[in-house]
Amino acid sequence: MRIATANMFDQTIAGLQNRQTSMQTAQEQLTSGLRVQVASDDPTSAAIAERAQAAANRVDSDTRALNASQANMTAAESVLGNADDLMQQIREALMQAGDGTYGDAQRAQQANAIQGLRNQLLALANTQDGSGTYLFGGQGSGGSPFLDGPTGVTFNGTSGQTQTGQINTYNLTVDGQQTFMGARSGNGSFVTAAGTNINTGAQVQGWIDSGTVTNPSALTGNNYTIAISGNAPNATYTVTNTTTGAQPASGSFTPGQTLQFDGLSTTISGNPLDGDTFTVSPPINNLSVFDVLDKAIAALKPQAVGMTSDQRNAQVQQTVSSAVRDLDASMGNIEGVRSLVGTQLANLQNASNQNASLKLLNQTAQSNAEDLDMTQGISDFQSQQSGYQAALQAYASVQKMSMMQYLNFSQ
Numbered sequence: 001m002r003i004a005t006a007n008m009f010d011q012t013i014a015g016l017q018n019r020q021t022s023m024q025t026a027q028e029q030l031t032s033g034l035r036v037q038v039a040s041d042d043p044t045s046a047a048i049a050e051r052a053q054a055a056a057n058r059v060d061s062d063t064r065a066l067n068a069s070q071a072n073m074t075a076a077e078s079v080l081g082n083a084d085d086l087m088q089q090i091r092e093a094l095m096q097a098g099d100g101t102y103g104d105a106q107r108a109q110q111a112n113a114i115q116g117l118r119n120q121l122l123a124l125a126n127t128q129d130g131s132g133t134y135l136f137g138g139q140g141s142g143g144s145p146f147l148d149g150p151t152g153v154t155f156n157g158t159s160g161q162t163q164t165g166q167i168n169t170y171n172l173t174v175d176g177q178q179t180f181m182g183a184r185s186g187n188g189s190f191v192t193a194a195g196t197n198i199n200t201g202a203q204v205q206g207w208i209d210s211g212t213v214t215n216p217s218a219l220t221g222n223n224y225t226i227a228i229s230g231n232a233p234n235a236t237y238t239v240t241n242t243t244t245g246a247q248p249a250s251g252s253f254t255p256g257q258t259l260q261f262d263g264l265s266t267t268i269s270g271n272p273l274d275g276d277t278f279t280v281s282p283p284i285n286n287l288s289v290f291d292v293l294d295k296a297i298a299a300l301k302p303q304a305v306g307m308t309s310d311q312r313n314a315q316v317q318q319t320v321s322s323a324v325r326d327l328d329a330s331m332g333n334i335e336g337v338r339s340l341v342g343t344q345l346a347n348l349q350n351a352s353n354q355n356a357s358l359k360l361l362n363q364t365a366q367s368n369a370e371d372l373d374m375t376q377g378i379s380d381f382q383s384q385q386s387g388y389q390a391a392l393q394a395y396a397s398v399q400k401m402s403m404m405q406y407l408n409f410s411q
Contacts, residue, residue: 052365059359062166066355069170070348073341076135076174079127080338086124087331090117090293091324097300098320100313104302107316111300118293122146122153125180136176137162145176146290153290155181167358168351171344174337183287183333187325189213190221191281192266194318198227199275205310206255206272207318210325211264211280218263224280228253228272235274270314289330296323 096102097110126144127135134157137145141157159177163169175182185191192208206228213219222243229236237253239261240246249261258267268278299319 048365052362056359056362058166059355059362062168063352063355063359065164065166066168066170066348066351068164069172070345070352072129072133072135072172073174073345073348075127075129077338077341077345079124079135080179080334080341083121083124083334084331084338086117086121087289087327087334090114090121091327091331093117094296094320094323094327098317104312107300108302111297114293114300115297118290118297121293122148122290125176133162133172134176136174136179138173138175138177140173146180148290152294153288167355170348170351174341179334179337180290180330181288182285183289183326183330184283184285185287185326185329186281186283187211187213188283188329189216189219190264191283193279193281193322194314195225195277195279197273197275198277203311203315204270204272204276204278205308205314206268206270206276206278207314207321208278209267209269209321211266213263214260214265215263220262221282222262223282224261226259226266226268226278226280228268228274228276230274232271235272237268270317271310287326287329287333289327289334292323292326292330295319 093110093114097107097114102110125136125146129135134141134145137157138155139158139160139162143156145155145157147154147156155177157176159175161171161175162173163171187210190211190213192211194204194207196202197204208226220241220243222241225240225242227238227240229238232254235253237250237257237259238247239249239259241248241262249259253268253272255271256267256269258265264280266280296319299315
């Protein structure tokens with residue numbers, strides 16, 4: 001087999017080029033710090049790195065959603081705290097309005113004060129975040145979620161919460177309808193109210209408290225009417241279960257007397273007259289704090305001519321008693337929502353910690369798949385450099401071994 005000089009030159013140059021390419025690759029790896037720069041360098045490692053990078057990107061997207069949720073829930077918790085403070089002020093104003101020494105003018109001043117606080121509460125319910133999202137807009141609304149109209153405040157939206165997130169779901173809003181219009185009415189077990197006089201249709205001259213539960217197992221959840229017959233000191237009362245028609249209690253009556261029947265008790269005070277009625281009904285879960293305040297404000301303002309002082313006093317006392325009861329129920333409901341938001345904030349912090357750990361895990365996996373071991377990389381580069389230098393020396397020697405050079409040296 002004959003080996004030509006040109007063939008030796010070609011092989012030597014090819015070897016030099018390969019050595020140069022390998023040294024260049026080693027140099028690029030050292031410069032970038034990456035062992036795998038393109039998929040062809042190591043397809044398996046490149047696929048692992050790609051998956052790890054995609055997972056890290058999902059964590060980043062989820063973290064952005066989580067941060068937005070944290071900001072909104074923090075703001076919502078602060079708003080609910082301010083709402084609770086306002087309602088405490090309203091409660092104090094209501095209690096003052098119930099002072100027996102107050103006249104209509106003074107009660108009107110209290111009503112105006114409550115009106116101002118009520119408007120502030122409405123503004124809090126329509127609070128927006130930095131991007132214009134209503135914190136209490138539920139699942140979304142076309143504008144302000146709470147609209148103040150002639151019939152009172154209505155919820156202009158969809159009950160629920162707006163959520164976002166890649167890995168988990170995070171709340172961006174709070175259910176405003178549940179927060180401000182979802183309290184359980186009455187004392188939570190039943191609702192007491194003053195009716196009218198069945199003989200005259202006029203305002204009753206007594207008032208009924210919010211009542212208490214004496215035996216939870218005996219509660220029926222039915223509707224009742226308490227009717228006063230006769231006048232003191234010969235007055236009597238009759239309790240009628242209007243759902244079944246039964247009469248669970250009756251007897252003589254004196255103002256301030258506590259009546260007990262079917263697992264509950266309630267007290268009727270004032271100066272009720274023959275024909276005055278009071279009601280007891282089941283609670284509902286759609287008590288609006290704005291309706292409570294609107295009713296109280298209207299009742300505390302001066303009334304039409306013709307109402308006796310006893311009727312006016314009874315109305316005020318019933319208004320204060322019912323408003324304080326319902327306001328306490330609304331405050332309890334708002335505090336419950338605030339507690340829930342606080343729990344969500346704690347969960348968000350835990351999720352944030354989990355995301356940080358998950359991102360580190362993915363970054364480690366990506367690094368292990370594509371990063372260069374610098375010690376090994378330097379060693380490989382030096383080895384490639386030495387090999388290239390040896391190849392250059394070999395090529396220089398081969399160049400001197402041609403026939404023409406031999407003949408030239410022989411002359």
